[in-house]
Amino acid sequence: MSLLALEQAQERLLALAPELGSETVPSDRALGRVLAAGCTARRAQPPFDVSAMDGFALRGHGPWRCVGESRAGAPFEGALEPGQCTRISTGAAMPDGADRVLIREDAAVEHDRVSTAADPVPGQHVRKRGFDFGVGERVLASGEVITPARLALALASGHGELPVVRATRVAVIECGDELARDPADCAPHQVPACNGAMVAGLLAPLACEVERLGPVGDDPAALARSLEEARYADIVITIGGASVGDHDHVRGALADWGANIAFWKVAIKPGKPLLVASRQAGEQHQVVLGLPGNPVSSFVTAFLFALPLVRRANGMADTLPESEPAILGEDLPATGTRRSFLRGIWSAGEVRLAASQDSSALHALARANCLIDRPAGAAPSATGDTVRVLRLQNG
Numbered sequence: 001m002s003l004l005a006l007e008q009a010q011e012r013l014l015a016l017a018p019e020l021g022s023e024t025v026p027s028d029r030a031l032g033r034v035l036a037a038g039c040t041a042r043r044a045q046p047p048f049d050v051s052a053m054d055g056f057a058l059r060g061h062g063p064w065r066c067v068g069e070s071r072a073g074a075p076f077e078g079a080l081e082p083g084q085c086t087r088i089s090t091g092a093a094m095p096d097g098a099d100r101v102l103i104r105e106d107a108a109v110e111h112d113r114v115s116t117a118a119d120p121v122p123g124q125h126v127r128k129r130g131f132d133f134g135v136g137e138r139v140l141a142s143g144e145v146i147t148p149a150r151l152a153l154a155l156a157s158g159h160g161e162l163p164v165v166r167a168t169r170v171a172v173i174e175c176g177d178e179l180a181r182d183p184a185d186c187a188p189h190q191v192p193a194c195n196g197a198m199v200a201g202l203l204a205p206l207a208c209e210v211e212r213l214g215p216v217g218d219d220p221a222a223l224a225r226s227l228e229e230a231r232y233a234d235i236v237i238t239i240g241g242a243s244v245g246d247h248d249h250v251r252g253a254l255a256d257w258g259a260n261i262a263f264w265k266v267a268i269k270p271g272k273p274l275l276v277a278s279r280q281a282g283e284q285h286q287v288v289l290g291l292p293g294n295p296v297s298s299f300v301t302a303f304l305f306a307l308p309l310v311r312r313a314n315g316m317a318d319t320l321p322e323s324e325p326a327i328l329g330e331d332l333p334a335t336g337t338r339r340s341f342l343r344g345i346w347s348a349g350e351v352r353l354a355a356s357q358d359s360s361a362l363h364a365l366a367r368a369n370c371l372i373d374r375p376a377g378a379a380p381s382a383t384g385d386t387v388r389v390l391r392l393q394n395g
């Protein structure tokens with residue numbers, strides 16, 4: 001069976017991404033979510049002319065007589081005559097008639113008399129009404145991800161709630177008779193189940209709800225029960241049991257569950273036995289990603305496939321990780337027939353290999369901060385050559 005190239009596999013997977021509806025949520029719960037509709041400002045910022053500094057709001061030339069105070073939240077009620085001023089704090093409304101601000105440090109104050117060496121010019125230290133945004137101005141566009149700064153903009157422009165794409169529901173099922181749920185209760189023939197938590201952790205910064213099921217044994221009936229438990233999920237991620245062993249039941253169980261296998265096996269190392277399927281149950285469209293069980297293979301395929309899939313389901317435009325150039329700090333051997341994603345450590349301007357490139361080597365993975373992306377059939381590379389790397393920001 002010929003293996004699919006990475007780009008083709010990603011393209012085919014993303015084309016299957018579920019279309020999620022939208023919902024309205026409190027703005028401070030919308031972080032990381034994608035806006036389902038644009039927002040226009042319901043108020044101006046600032047809502048009136050305000051002072052940018054602590055000092056005195058002045059009218060005309062000095063010296064000035066201080067007739068009161070304008071504080072943020074407690075504006076001066078009257079109007080200033082020429083030669084008058086008020087104390088003013090940063091963000092407070094400019095009193096009617098005031099046209100400039102003298103900062104506290106430059107003011108000489110004697111009783112109610114305020115003077116300065118050089119008069120401020122008109123408009124100095126004044127923020128004009130609506131200079132940041134005016135009422136009705138478009139502040140956020142449909143399709144934008146709500147970042148912390150955009151959350152602040154939404155709130156400041158009067159939006160306590162936002163229409164966003166529904167968060168993707170993800171179920172992660174770990175498969176294998178050898179997997180122990182509790183590392184403290186792990187028999188000699190077992191290994192602690194760790195990939196599910198790792199994959200859920202990779203997904204954590206995205207707007208999704210992840211439920212972990214299992215671990216389930218290498219038993220088609222048990223796997224069928226877990227898949228049924230995951231029938232609500234937009235995306236089902238299975239881990240392990242994806243290869244060709246006698247106890248690799250994932251493909252069979254998926255077919256029995258009514259899922260259509262879209263493709264199996266991708267020309268990447270690690271991660272070859274990646275499996276993608278989809279299932280239509282009534283109105284509900286589900287995508288299944290079968291990740292290989294070797295921990296590093298799970299990690300790399302989650303990074304290259306699961307994260308982009310959730311991003312696409314969430315409505316994000318940019319879904320695939322972007323590589324950047326890096327200088328090799330050591331020689332690399334030629335690659336085989338699969339595109340390789342080597343675990344690398346990028347520091348002080350050079351990238352080097354993590355200690356072990358075995359697809360089960362968690363210790364090396366945990367030290368890596370990037371994947372070195374090597375094309376299939378590449379000749380050896382030498383120290384000082386440029387390679388492409390993918391940063392692991394949440395690795």
Ligand SMILES: Nc1nc2c(c(=O)[nH]1)N[C@H]1C(S)=C(S)[C@@H](COP(=O)(O)OP(=O)(O)OC[C@H]3O[C@@H](n4cnc5c(N)ncnc54)[C@H](O)[C@@H]3O)O[C@H]1N2
Pocket residue numbers: 174175176178179191192193194195196239240241242243244245248270271272273291292293294295297359
């Ligand atoms: N004859 C062949 N054998 C294998 C092939 C092949 O092409 N022909 N491919 C190899 C490759 S590449 C990979 S990757 C693995 C993937 O196999 P599976 O997806 O079936 O994974 P398992 O056999 O279930 O497990 C592999 C390995 O990973 C450990 N594991 C699994 N799940 C977890 C988990 N949730 N937490 C921690 N560790 C886990 C498991 O104990 C095994 O050691 O197949 C090769 N074989």
Ligand code: MOO
Pocket residue numbers: 268269270271272273292294297359
């Ligand atoms: O491709 Mo497997 O994922 O090398 O270990």
